Amino acid sequence: MVFSSTIFLFGFLPLSLLVYYISPLRIRNLMLFLLSLIFYGFGEPTYIAVMLFSVTVAYLTGFPIGKYRESNPNKAKFWLILSVCLNLGMLVFFKYTNFIIENLSLIPPLMGVLEPIEGLTLPIGISFYTFQIMSYSIDLYRGATDTQRSYVSFGAYVSLFPQLIAGPIVRYRDVDDQLISRTHSVDKFSSGVSRFTVGFAKKILLGDSLAAIYAYLGTGFAAEPTVLTAWMLVLTYTLHIYFDFSGYSDMAIGLGRMLGFEFLENFNYPYLASSITDFWRRWHISLSSWFREYVYIPLGGNRKGLARQFVNMGVVWFLTGLWHGAAWNFILWGVFYFIILSLEKAFLLKWFERSPATRALGHVWALILVGIGWMIFDHTNLSEAFAIMGGMVGIGTVGFTSTTVSYELLRCLPLLTVAVVAATPYPARLFAKLEAKRPRLSFLRPILIGLALAVSVSYMVSGTFSPFLYYIF
């Protein structure tokens, strides 16, 4: 079930809020766990077992890890390795088996030996919850948190429906206290509503609209490739994926607040980044910090010399790419970032700092490379991505623009402008400033929220408005 569906917003959510708030405090985690299982089981009835298996493994191994971590670290390490291997094993099996088989089959002696497993689909959210579960086992081993003795509370942490299927990846130690006690108030709830609505509007009004234009331009590019189409493809996808993903994170954070949780931020205006290094501090923060904390630093980070640091970066970015999907374009995407980040580390970052002009160049560099990166990211068929990149510099195009592309650009200009502005902090800052000056403007908040909700719902409902026309009979 996705948040941007009528069944979630007008079925599951009100039901969950009702059940949650009429339950006594001590059984609220149980209720959350059960509701989250319903949420998950609705779309993935068979794979619910996979998630419960991972939860149970981490829960059970948590006891020996906690018990031995000081008295007998080797024993604790054994249980940690067991937990991590079983969890990662599930992820690798479901997500990468067929990818591995397909690629092994390309090696002549193995051709035809292995057959891809039919019907093996990816359990929704497995990449997210596996990482969450691992953060528990590892942090527990490191002494950063304590053993969770309640299966219900641990299960509720992993399966918590706001962040279950698309993040943010909440580290266990960031919410362990909240699992025991968390505050509920009208102020917190209302800030959750605001945050949820902002995310909902970002996803539906901007993200989905941009996706439709991107799809239209994509077919246009296939039929009549022009330079402008290539650039528009990059621009619309870059904006689309930001509003789609950060909108979803906003909704998760907002829903969390409605249930009394505070999750860490996942995005910080990534397209304002002054370099690619900066971009990755602002984009999908929970994932990049997970890799830093659980892969990069344990490998030695930057403490073992420059050569080793590049190797470590290579490992992290290969894995980051692979995490996004079992296909070569994702791996290439990770390697692409590894190369750029290495260049920045080697000399570019220092150079960007030299003057305001080079700083500005850093912003342009970051934006263009991120955009190009998205084309690799979005095209499993890499030749299509390369065609668009070529198109950006006029290779393989039939002209700079065509009448319909110019028309489309002109007609999208208001939407694109709003999207570009909304990807910066300025509108929120402006509103806060105005509100500080004239506190009475606060009355606008509920009106804006109501309006955003109504219009977003209208987009959601019309999404399934599909006239079956006798059209040309």
Add this chain to the structure above:
Amino acid sequence: MNRKINITITALFLVFLFGFGIAFWIIPDTDFSPEENRALQTFPSVNAENWLDGKVSSQLITYYSDQFPLRNGFVGLHALSELGWGRGESNGVLVGEGGQLAVRRFDAYLNRSERLEDTDHYSSAHVDRGLASLVSLHKTLQSKGIPLCVLLAPRTVDVTAGDFNYPSAISDGLDATIENAMQAGGVNSVELMATFRGLHEAGEYVYYRTDHHWTTKGAYTAYTAVMESWGMGDQVLPTDDFTVREIPDFFGTTHSRAGLFFIPPDTLEIWEAPDDNRYTVYEVSGETTKTVIESGFISEKYLSEKDKYGAFLDGTHRMLFIVDKEAAARGETRPRLLLARDSFANSMVPFLARHFDICMVNLTGGMTNLTELCETYDCQRVLVVCNRENLIASDCFTQIQ
């Protein structure tokens, strides 16, 4: 102050969620949406098997959306906000002056196997293949002494381009391609784009505003042009021979797709002559024949429904015969016309039927072997009437023999 605002926001949100959530279950379900002309999802039947394979959940998601309270209101709000973005269109439908609508985005063939969806491009190679089939049909028929006339009806967007700021380059390009190919192949092709554009710009009601077809007046214009192309211009029935019956409140297919509630309806005109009763319409399917319309050309039941254009010859049939039963009773034989068509032809038939017995076959429904049909049913003329969209978006032309 802030607390009051927070209470308001919380209350507003909860009322919205619970209000619609409860209304959803209270309001009875509807089975059919006339606006969309499709059946709506009703509550799915649940059992372990279809729950486990995820069928129930996807049906439930559709059920929730299809049966959502005030659904049409929300669809309208969506269309309004789309216009609010200044896009001048809704759901791929251009919205122009005076409530003129025109579909801008179509599906199209990219090559023989790949299709593009929702685009305003077309593949010239695919169009060329379709036109080449028409040329070869012309050659085959010519060798048998059977005249062929082709009328590729312009799309609404081609005719009404001036009502929008939409570039007409694609329409013009397509028009030129068709004209050149037909001329080069020596095909008698009736070119009407310039005519219809001129008439539309002069304020004549030749294409509907809310539907993708030409109006009855448009069909009459097409009929006149076809007759003239056969050198039968002197036999064209004058407009005075007809009395016009107006059917108001016609909301056509384009209106449905745009979802814009404030666009005023069209008026569908039925041009009737005193002797309409002598004609009858019957369907031939294999060995069996079935009367579709006993007298005249209009299937009255459609006139009270949404799909009013379907009244002309009772909508879609694979093969229809339109004959003058009085002449037949007298033992007279009239010349027979093979009409290979899509829906545009339906409103032309009431005019053509005064001159010919008509064997009408559904080109888009796979009736593409016209040479054989012509022999089987002993037709002395062939007329192809089809919308240009089918040249781009369907495979029927390339299959014509």
